[in-house]
Amino acid sequence: MNSAFLNFESQPGRLIVNVKGSWVFDEVLALENATASVLPETGQLVAFQCAGLEEIDIAGAWVLYDRTEQLAVLGIKSEFTGFKAAHFKFLQNIIDAAAIRDYEEPPEYPVRPKRMRKAVENIGSHSAAVIEDLGEVARSVLEGARSPSLFMVGETIKQVYQTGVQAIPVVMVITFLIGIVTVHQAAGQLEKFGATVLVVDLVSISITREMGVLLAAIMVAGRSGSAFAAALGVMKLNEEVDAMRVMGLNPYQMLVVPRILGLMIALPILTIFADIAGIAGGALIAVGTMGISSLQFVERVAYGTDLTDFYVGLSKAPVFALLIASVGTLRGMQVKSSAEELGLKTTMAVVQSIFMIIVADALFAILFTRMGI
Amino acid sequence: METIISVKDLVNRFGKQVVHDGLCLDIRRDEILGVVGGSGSGKSVLMRSILGLQRPTSGTITVLGQKIEYHKPGPSRCWGVLFQAGALLSGLTVQENVELPIALYSDMPLETRHELASLKLLMTGLSLSVADKYPSELSGGMRKRVSLARALALEPKILFLDEPTAGLDPIAATEFDELITYLHDNLDLTIMMITHDVDSLFGICNRIAVLVDGGVVVGTQDEVLDSDHPWIRSYFGVPRALRARQAKRRPAYE
Numbered sequence: 001m002n003s004a005f006l007n008f009e010s011q012p013g014r015l016i017v018n019v020k021g022s023w024v025f026d027e028v029l030a031l032e033n034a035t036a037s038v039l040p041e042t043g044q045l046v047a048f049q050c051a052g053l054e055e056i057d058i059a060g061a062w063v064l065y066d067r068t069e070q071l072a073v074l075g076i077k078s079e080f081t082g083f084k085a086a087h088f089k090f091l092q093n094i095i096d097a098a099a100i101r102d103y104e105e106p107p108e109y110p111v112r113p114k115r116m117r118k119a120v121e122n123i124g125s126h127s128a129a130v131i132e133d134l135g136e137v138a139r140s141v142l143e144g145a146r147s148p149s150l151f152m153v154g155e156t157i158k159q160v161y162q163t164g165v166q167a168i169p170v171v172m173v174i175t176f177l178i179g180i181v182t183v184h185q186a187a188g189q190l191e192k193f194g195a196t197v198l199v200v201d202l203v204s205i206s207i208t209r210e211m212g213v214l215l216a217a218i219m220v221a222g223r224s225g226s227a228f229a230a231a232l233g234v235m236k237l238n239e240e241v242d243a244m245r246v247m248g249l250n251p252y253q254m255l256v257v258p259r260i261l262g263l264m265i266a267l268p269i270l271t272i273f274a275d276i277a278g279i280a281g282g283a284l285i286a287v288g289t290m291g292i293s294s295l296q297f298v299e300r301v302a303y304g305t306d307l308t309d310f311y312v313g314l315s316k317a318p319v320f321a322l323l324i325a326s327v328g329t330l331r332g333m334q335v336k337s338s339a340e341e342l343g344l345k346t347t348m349a350v351v352q353s354i355f356m357i358i359v360a361d362a363l364f365a366i367l368f369t370r371m372g373i
Numbered sequence: 374m375e376t377i378i379s380v381k382d383l384v385n386r387f388g389k390q391v392v393h394d395g396l397c398l399d400i401r402r403d404e405i406l407g408v409v410g411g412s413g414s415g416k417s418v419l420m421r422s423i424l425g426l427q428r429p430t431s432g433t434i435t436v437l438g439q440k441i442e443y444h445k446p447g448p449s450r451c452w453g454v455l456f457q458a459g460a461l462l463s464g465l466t467v468q469e470n471v472e473l474p475i476a477l478y479s480d481m482p483l484e485t486r487h488e489l490a491s492l493k494l495l496m497t498g499l500s501l502s503v504a505d506k507y508p509s510e511l512s513g514g515m516r517k518r519v520s521l522a523r524a525l526a527l528e529p530k531i532l533f534l535d536e537p538t539a540g541l542d543p544i545a546a547t548e549f550d551e552l553i554t555y556l557h558d559n560l561d562l563t564i565m566m567i568t569h570d571v572d573s574l575f576g577i578c579n580r581i582a583v584l585v586d587g588g589v590v591v592g593t594q595d596e597v598l599d600s601d602h603p604w605i606r607s608y609f610g611v612p613r614a615l616r617a618r619q620a621k622r623r624p625a626y627e
Contacts, residue, residue, distance in 0.1 A: 025528045028481045028489075057491055057528040058496070058560070066488070337509030338463030 005034040011101055015040040020052035031060060034069040051082035096342055133252075133330045137260070140252040152258055159262025163224040164269050170223075171216050171270050172277035178211055179203055179281025187290055197289055200297055201304035203282030206306060212274035213267075213313045215362060217320035217338025220267055221353040225328035228259055229349035232332025233342040241333070256333070260325040267321035271314055316364050320357050327353040375402040377531060377563045378423060383432035385418050392418050394587030396432070405557055406591075409575045410584030413605065416567045419584065420533055423565075424454060437530065450478060452531040453524030457539065459516040461508040467494070467519050469502040474526045493522040498552055514545040518552075525556070532556075534566040539572050546570060550577050571609075572618040583608070583621040594618075 002008060004025075006019035016124045017038060023031060040046050045238065068078040144152055186199045220256070232255060235241050286292045292300075331349035335342050378400035392415035399586065399617050400406050410416050421427035423434055428443040434443065463471050471490040475481070481489075483529060491501055492593045497518040508516055517537060524532060538546035555614040557564055557577075568574055576592060582591040585604050590597060598609055598618070608614065 008385065028479060028485060032481075058492065058525075059528055062489060062492055063485075209595060340464035340506065 003030075003034045003037065005031060006038065013044060014047055015044045015051060016047045018052055019048055019050045019064070020054070022054050023056040023064065025057055025059040028059050028063060031063040035063055038067055038071070040071070042076075044076065046071060046076060046078040047081055048078060048080045050080060053082075082328075085254050086305075093230065129334070130330065133333065134326070136252050137256055137326065137330075139252055140257050141260075143250070144257055146254050152253065155254070155258035156262045156265070159259050160266045160269075162227075163220060163259075163263050164266025167216075167220060167223055167270055168273050169267075171274050175207065175212055175215050175274040175278040176220060176281035178215060179207060179278040179283075180285050182206060182211070182278075183282045183285040183290075185260065187285075192241075197292060197296065197300060199286055199290070200282070200292065200300035203286070204279050204301045204305040205309055207278035207282070208275050208309045208313045210313065210361070212278050213271045213316050213320065214357070215355050216267060216270040216274040217317070217324065218354055220263070220270065220321070220348055221324045221328075221357060224263060225324045225353045226346050226350045228328030229332040229335075229346040230342065232256075232329055233335035233345055236333065236335045237337075237339075237342065246265075251333075256326075256329040259329050263321040264318045267324075268314055268317040271317045275310065288293040305356060312368055312373060316361065319360055319364075323356045323360060324353040327356065376400065377402050377437060378565070379435045380419070380423065381433045383419070383422060383434065384430045385422065385427070386430045391587055391595065393422075393429075393432075393584075396584075396587065396589050398582060398589050400563060400565055401580075402563055403557075404579040405553075405560060405566060405576030407576055408565065408567045408584065409574065409581065411608075414584040416584055419537060420565070420567060422436065424452075424533065448529055451529055452533065453521075453527065453529035453534045455517065455520050455524050455535060455537055457535040459508065459513075459520040461520055461523070461609045463508050466507055467499075467506050467511070470508070470519060471523045471526050474523065477546065478527055487489045490522075490526065493525050494519070496556070497522040498548070501543075514541050514549070515603065517541070517549065521552075525560075528560075530561070530563060532562050534564060534568075535569055536569065538568065538570045541611060546573065549573075553577060572612045572620070575617045575620060584600060587591060 005019065005021045005023065007017040007020065009018070015038070021027075046068075048068075051311050071078055144223065182203050186202050187196060190196050190202075231242075236253070241251045241255070244254055254344050283294070283297050286297055287294050328349045330351075331345040335345050376399045378398075380396060380398040383393045383396040383398075384391075392413070396419070397421075408416050408419065416423065418427060422429045422432075423436065423441065425441045425443055425445060425447045433440065435457055437448050437451055441447050461467075462473070465473065466469070468487070468490055472486050475489055477488050479486075486585075491504065494501060494504060499518050499522065503511065503515060503519070508519065511519065521537075536551070538549050541549060553564065553566075553573075554577050556562060566573070566578065568578075578594070580591060580593055581597045582589050583597060583600070583602075583605050585602055590600055590602060590605060592600075597605065602605070
């Protein structure tokens with residue numbers, strides 16, 4: 001079958017194939033179809049005449065070479081005439097060189113046991129790594145406390161600024177909105193009982209005890225937990241962490257501890273701002289649309305909300321901060337090789353810290369109930 | 374002599390710092406052009422400008438008759454680039470890295486794609502046992518070879534090499550030089566190579582372009598050596614350059 005690339009001329013004992021046109025990368029699909037139609041009869045010699053060839057590159061040469069190899073397996077010999085390009089010899093050299101290096105198939109294990117074993121091994125090694133990391137952080141904190149370096153103090157202040165001060169606007173805006181939403185939603189229900197004024201208690205208690213700190217923590221987890229993981233991860237990839245170690249610096253002390261301490265200072269501050277904004281949001285709706293006077297609002301807040309409620313919320317902040325910062329930094333330090341891994345660890349840092357915040361909050365709720373606060 | 378890449382009146386300015394000031398350079402078909410210059414002389418900026426990765430302050434660049442514009446698709450089918458650190462995609466295996474450009478620019482069946490990618494790996498002197506590894510599991514030299522295989526995947530006419538032998542031991546560097554010469558002689562490639570390795574500069578380059586004073590001094594090895602520009606004289610006057618000069622020389626491509 002003749003085509004744009006091949007012309008056939010069958011002679012007794014010989015199949016003459018005229019190769020023509022452009023045998024290049026873009027035509028590989030067509031070339032494969034064309035060469036597949038080189039079907040000599042048994043005992044025929046295939047003579048490729050390449051004088052009409054306009055252009056050939058490695059991909060094109062490969063298709064032709066591949067076909068002759070297939071024919072050779074069937075016991076059919078091929079010969080070439082009029083070849084201008086040196087590509088074929090080049091290919092032959094490569095293939096010959098490759099044959100010298102043996103390619104060993106990796107031994108195949110049964111899949112399931114291997115996976116199981118790997119999963120168990122992973123759990124073990126991950127837990128060990130986490131315990132080791134935590135131990136090193138604890139040791140670094142103690143060492144740092146014994147001989148605090150100026151660098152650490154400066155770095156901690158920087159972290160307080162970046163994770164705390166810079167987050168104040170966004171945290172205040174979301175808690176303000178949540179304050180509005182809470183009052184709005186509760187008002188309709190409480191009106192049925194004629195207890196509209198109780199929305200004030202509801203918003204002030206829920207914001208100070210739960211919502212303020214929780215929203216601030218989740219916001220910070222998304223904002224700073226990811227930043228910690230990404231920053232430390234890139235430092236690991238750039239060998240900055242290794243550079244610190246060879247200089248005799250403890251990277252945990254230089255990088256991890258300031259972030260943890262910084263966030264433990266920053267999150268309580270943020271919580272106070274969140275509480276203020278949340279109650280302000282509630283006040284806006286209560287005073288603005290529900291006919292509660294501002295004096296009444298302040299009175300209800302003072303009467304209904306204890307300082308204990310405020311402290312309950314505030315006391316959770318350092319714990320949440322510790323969780324966010326340690327998960328973020330440790331995930332960052334686990335990055336070893338690739339950009340892909342960096343993304344994965346950053347995601348893990350955020351998801352796990354938010355998860356742990358919610359779990360810790362639930363535990364706190366049980367604890368405070370038992371304590372009767 | 375056919376000109377493949379033509380750089381005309383290229384100016385690159387970063388704030389007050391002038392890197393290129395009316396630089397003109399022609400790269401001819403089938404030659405290996407070595408680009409040298411001091412730190413900050415704009416070797417990488419020149420290459421990035423040619424590749425359309427950098428917006429020049431002014432000037433025109435044409436590659437294979439096509440005008441290069443910043444971040445617009447250039448003749449990407451016709452060129453391959455070996456970045457300094459390899460720039461392999463870390464989430465893909467070696468095989469997938471080499472197959473990626475082939476998959477992007479053709480509709481060949483999986484099997485052919487696979488075979489062609491393997492062939493390119495073999496061409497760069499790698500064994501197929503690395504095919505399923507990830508870039509992070511390879512040594513620096515192997516990563517460069519994989520990157521070269523990827524650069525060659527689409528049968529390019531022009532190859533850009535950014536310090537191909539930097540960070541390699543002398544044996545690996547010599548092997549890499551031989552590989553580039555071998556590929557150049559067999560594949561009708563035009564090569565632009567940024568290098569500080571005087572051995573590869575004299576060993577494989579037909580012409581040398583020295584970036585000095587915002588411009589370029591370009592010529593055959595002898596012409597550049599005869600230059601009386603003070604920086605060029607001191608660059609080629611250091612002992613290691615003198616030793617490399619005495620070793621094998623390669624003539625300009627006629």
